Amino acid sequence: MGRLITLADGRRVEVQCLSCAITSGLVEPTGGVIKETEHFHVHQDVAYPIPGLVILASKRHFYCMDELTVGEMHEYIELVHKIREVQRKTLGIEKVYYFYNEDTTHHFHLWMVPRYEWMYEFGHSVESLRPVLLYARNNLNTEENMSKVIQAIDKLRQGLKELK
Numbered sequence: 040m041g042r043l044i045t046l047a048d049g050r051r052v053e054v055q056c057l058s059c060a061i062t063s064g065l066v067e068p069t070g071g072v073i074k075e076t077e078h079f080h081v082h083q084d085v086a087y088p089i090p091g092l093v094i095l096a097s098k099r100h101f102y103c104m105d106e107l108t109v110g111e112m113h114e115y116i117e118l119v120h121k122i123r124e125v126q127r128k129t130l131g132i133e134k135v136y137y138f139y140n141e142d143t144t145h146h147f148h149l150w151m152v153p154r155y156e157w158m159y160e161f162g163h164s165v166e167s168l169r170p171v172l173l174y175a176r177n178n179l180n181t182e183e184n185m186s187k188v189i190q191a192i193d194k195l196r197q198g199l200k201e202l203k
C-alpha cells in the first residue's frame with residue numbers, strides 16, 4: 040500500500056517511497072531538479088513552501104547513516120557543503136537547520152531548512168521545527184510566496200552549476 044502525499048503545489052500523489060519516486064523522476068518535484076549527481080538528488084521540499092528549503096536525497100533506497108557507501112559518503116558531505124554555500128551566496132541565508140531521521144517513511148534524505156526572521160516566533164531549535172513547517176504549509180501556499188520558492192530554486196540550480 041502506498042501513501043497519499045500532498046505536494047506544495049497542491050498535487051496529490053500515491054507512492055511507496057516518496058524519495059524513490061522523486062529521485063527516479065517518477066514524481067517531478069516543485070520547480071524541478073536542483074542538482075543531480077551520481078548518488079544524490081537535490082530538490083525543493085515538496086510539502087512545505089519555504090524558499091531555499093532543500094532536500095538532499097540519496098538515489099539508492101536505504102535509511103541509516105552507516106549504510107552509506109564510501110563513494111556516497113564523500114559525495115554527500117561535498118554536496119551539503121556546496122548547497123550551503125549557494126544558499127548563503129544566492130539567497131542570503133545566514134543560518135540553516137539540518138534535519139534527518141532514520142525511521143523515516145521515505146528513504147535517506149537530509150532537510151536543509153533555512154531560518155527566516157518569522158520563524159523565531161515559533162521558538163528556537165528542534166521544538167520550533169514542526170510548528171514552522173505546519174505554518175508554512177497552511178499559510179504560505181500563496182501565489183506570491185510560491186513564486187519566491189520557484190525563484191529560489193532557480194537561483195540554487197544556477198549557483199550550483201556555477202560552482203561545478
Ligand SMILES: [Zn+2]
Binds near residue numbers: 057058059060101145
Ligand atoms: Zn526509496
